[in-house]
Amino acid sequence: MSQPSSSTAAPVKFAYWVPNVSGGLVVSTIAQRTDWSLEYNQRLAVAAEKAGFEYALSQIRFTAGYGAEYQHESVSFSQALLHATTKLKVLAAILPGPWNPAVVAKQIATIDHISNGRIAINVVSGWFKGEFQAIGEPWLEHDERYRRSNEFIRALKGIWTQDNFTFKGDFYRFSDYTLSPKPVQKPHPEIFQGGSSRAARDNAASVSDWYFTNGNTPEGLKAQIDDIQAKAAQNGHTVRIGVNAFVIARDTEEEARAVLADIIEHAHVEAVHAFGDAVKQAGKASPEGEGNWAKSTFEDLVQYNDGFRTDLIGTPQQIAERIVALKAIGVDLILTGFLHFIEEVEYFGEKVLPLVRKLEAEQAARAGQAGNAGKAALEAVA
Template sequence: MTDSKNQIKFAYWVPNVSGGLVVSNIEQRTDWRYDYNVRLAQAAERNGFEYALTQIRFTAGYGAEYQHESVSFSHAILAKTERLKVIAAILPGPWKPALAAKQLATIDQLTQGRIAVNIVSGWFKGEFDAIGEDWPEHDERYRRSEEFIQCLKGIWSQEQFSFHGKYYQFNHYTLKPKPIQKPYIEIFQGGSSRAARDMAARVSDWYFTNGNNADALREQINDLKIKAKNHQHQVRVAVNAFVIARDTEQEAQAVLQEIIDEANVEAVQAFAIATREAGAATKEGEGNWAKSSFEDLVQYNDGFKTNLIGTPQQIAERIVALKALGIDLILIGFLHFIEEVEYFGEKVLPLVRALEQQQLSASASASASASA
């Protein structure tokens, strides 16, 4: 059997904000309310998903008029599940590390170690302006996030934590009880810029990147792994994808085309402007969405680019190809979450595991032949 530790893992986007995962007027049988999310989490847990990621939004926009806060919503989902680990997205600025460390340690204790955290450095200046938060320039936001992560790790793992950085200071701080997870709660972060990869290579456990093609992903992963090795650090990689799995490729492509045809043009264009402004602020002059077309931005984390659109067999083969590039986890959005999570678990996931087992057996046979 395939070693479960070496299997590719799956997460889903928690729809704790309204509007679904595409900026389109197409019907999305997905709901942002709690009761729906409980049923979704339980369905995901039954169908092989190990993680879920709650979103952090403070203001309406791009089709998301309503937003539940991420940390409390994560805890509420955890209370109704048994194995799922929920990744709560938080923003340095609105959160301070002392508060986040204490919140998350408490949830970790109450859920037997099933909380994780995604540190979001921020890309939408309008949101920070609306809530009266400082907006450091792009690379400074990542420096602040790096200090934030250093503080979380120190608070969770040291008896008396002291830190004197540019953004945060601690003097012999002791947190008890500490998290159940050792040495600390899993830390995720996102971003595709040089600054994001540099930060991940130094301090993060997981690096989220937007959806992309194989060549672009390979380049990012190689850069990240080389940098991490130079820092004697290990970081795993997760990629965003929007999955459209149907019985035929024609059906899947028709759904994709309908999503794009029904796109909320005004909202997508506003998003495009905001992302271009965010990208222009990076030292390299481009960010997550620098090469994204209008069609790409209809799924706001470039999920279409990953190309998990087609039959279960096609999608399974592409997932295993992503694993070969160095992807450890796929973060998935769906159009109709509950029913498509169930279809994925029934039709796609068994094929993925079978292909992984075939590759493992072939590798073992090759090794045996070489040593004979």
């Protein structure tokens, strides 16, 4: 069945990118108070949970590059964040290829028990060819990577929900396999995935619980969301939508825009171009040439996932209004990045989130009044 309009559904959810990779969330030499260490990240997780964030997304990188000299592994790092919190759900990024579904199913089921149902995964089909080559993993063509991800997700779901699971795919094969214990979460831990290409959207519309898209204009996002939800409805599938956004919330719009200008002015030009070459190869490699980053500008690429394009930059009121507008076109979750994570997450929780909830409540009240008026009109006619 199709997903209900987000304008009348549950409150929009918030996630943040875990800075378990050095360099923060911008390819810039600007001074940052964000740190990639465990101690910093555990303090951040506690602050984000207190601020009202529901999810955190740990990144996966195997090699240095593009300003990220150091990288903590995603699954073990996610578990460390879960130990520091009580409500936050942590998404561990997983790469089919380096990971086998049986290993992931076992790891995540165990962490699900340890954390009482607070682990999820983000299946990353792969965009960094050099990384795959460096660790000796085959680099598949664009749509083949998504076909492998599709099998990967179907295998995971089968292992997590069935006994004596048998699967005969082109990439993965299982014979009479029973995982025990199975995860706490039912039917299984949430499965997220990203992408913008036709293959990515089709995959989300058939097997994934959540779809992450890069930052974009409301018009660009609505076109993607409408396409995915139409396909999902045809498949009898339900998928929810998350959008990437780099948030710069300040007391005045001038302050916020000045921070953005400063980040871009200090862009690590060589690293941005190198990152752009890698990701545009991945995006343009899709048959229709519409994958992630295929049309990103230099300024867009200073933030890894086109987060500036979502334009959550300004005062708390401006940002809250834009978030509610995104919800109205079908966005269920905002995946945020910040320059100085801890203090800006705290500011967001104090200044922005209450305004979002207030606007959502006002919108719901108006929708209820309109519904009651329509009902009264029908009764009058009858």
